[in-house]
Amino acid sequence: MHLGLIGNGNIARGVLAGLSEPGAPRVERITIQVLPGQADAALKALPADLRAAFDEIKIVDTLDGLLAASPELVAECAGQAAVRETVPALLRAGIDTIVVSIGALSDAALHHDLCDSAVDGGAKLILPPGAVGGIDIINALRIGGDIVLRYSGTKPPGAWTGTPAEERLELATMDRAATFFTGTARDASAQYPKNANVAATLALAGAGFEATAVDLVADPAAPGNVHEFTAEAETATVTVRIVNRPSAGNAKTSQVTIYSVLRAIRNQTGPLVI
Ligand SMILES: NC(=O)C1=CN([C@@H]2O[C@H](COP(=O)(O)OP(=O)(O)OC[C@H]3O[C@@H](n4cnc5c(N)ncnc54)[C@H](OP(=O)(O)O)[C@@H]3O)[C@@H](O)[C@H]2O)C=CC1
Numbered sequence: 001m002h003l004g005l006i007g008n009g010n011i012a013r014g015v016l017a018g019l020s021e022p023g024a025p026r027v028e029r030i031t032i033q034v035l036p037g038q039a040d041a042a043l044k045a046l047p048a049d050l051r052a053a054f055d056e057i058k059i060v061d062t063l064d065g066l067l068a069a070s071p072e073l074v075a076e077c078a079g080q081a082a083v084r085e086t087v088p089a090l091l092r093a094g095i096d097t098i099v100v101s102i103g104a105l106s107d108a109a110l111h112h113d114l115c116d117s118a119v120d121g122g123a124k125l126i127l128p129p130g131a132v133g134g135i136d137i138i139n140a141l142r143i144g145g146d147i148v149l150r151y152s153g154t155k156p157p158g159a160w161t162g163t164p165a166e167e168r169l170e171l172a173t174m175d176r177a178a179t180f181f182t183g184t185a186r187d188a189s190a191q192y193p194k195n196a197n198v199a200a201t202l203a204l205a206g207a208g209f210e211a212t213a214v215d216l217v218a219d220p221a222a223p224g225n226v227h228e229f230t231a232e233a234e235t236a237t238v239t240v241r242i243v244n245r246p247s248a249g250n251a252k253t254s255q256v257t258i259y260s261v262l263r264a265i266r267n268q269t270g271p272l273v274i
């Protein structure tokens with residue numbers, strides 16, 4: 001199995017480490033696409049034990065380099081801009097692609113382009129649940145009819161640095177929880193591209209980007225990155241609350257997101273899909 005990874009940050013490194021563990025999905029070759037000019041540094045930074053765990057790890061710094069390597073499956077772990085720049089071409093080339101920066105699909109034109117590219121290339125666009133859960137039942141309920149869903153994403157203030165939350169809150173000194181965004185999943189995932197991909201995942205699985213209501217909260221007492229939603233449909237009411245441990249490499253990203261990408265790789269490569 002030859003896997004392509006887009007990005008060499010927190011999630012990509014966690015995925016690489018996970019794939020080197022005993023019992024991991026069998027991946028022999030890896031091609032990692034980094035930003036232009038970063039290939040040499042990325043190669044030098046690869047720990048020797050990680051290199052030794054695979055038959056080959058190649059680093060490229062262009063989309064053409066990744067396409068030329070012809071991976072069988074690619075996982076995007078880089079951000080919404082990378083989805084726009086790379087994923088349509090990968091799908092058109094017939095390469096199944098896992099996208100973790102799902103908020104990119106809040107751009108309706110890109111959403112359609114990705115779907116058209118997958119059809120044209122005969123490839124699958126795979127959207128893992130990432131940091132959230134319950135996607136299966138939401139998506140099944142949507143088949144049966146309309147669904148009303150309200151999602152709330154709460155993280156410690158530090159996880160909201162570098163976002164528009166800084167314009168509304170004193171993140172460094174705040175001493176109580178504050179909701180700084182209330183709006184649609186479309187606006188949340190576009191305005192908070194590193195923090196609100198979950199809103200997009202729920203919207204795509206359930207009620208759509210406009211009808212999915214979102215609250216984003218900074219809370220100094222948050223026990224972790226907390227994702228909560230209630231979905232109401234004719235045949236079921238679903239309430240989910242997940243308290244995620246942030247990943248060591250990026251406080252904005254929950255650790256389970258890395259496992260979710262590993263699960264998607266396993267489901268694509270192994271005999272059992274669950
Ligand atoms: N679906 C979900 O539930 C979740 C999704 N995410 C998504 O995953 C993304 C990655 O998270 P994480 O790994 O923690 O973030 P990191 O910032 O640790 O890593 C992202 C890496 O990708 C690099 N990068 C950016 N653009 C490109 C590109 N076009 N090609 C190749 N590499 C690129 C960045 O480089 P540089 O730093 O130099 O810009 C950085 O090294 C987040 O931005 C978010 O969109 C995160 C959490 C949950």
Ligand SMILES: O=C([O-])CC(=O)C(=O)O
Pocket residue numbers: 131193194195196197198199225244252253254255257
């Ligand atoms: O990792 C998380 O907890 C969620 C996240 O950042 C996102 O939805 O983009």
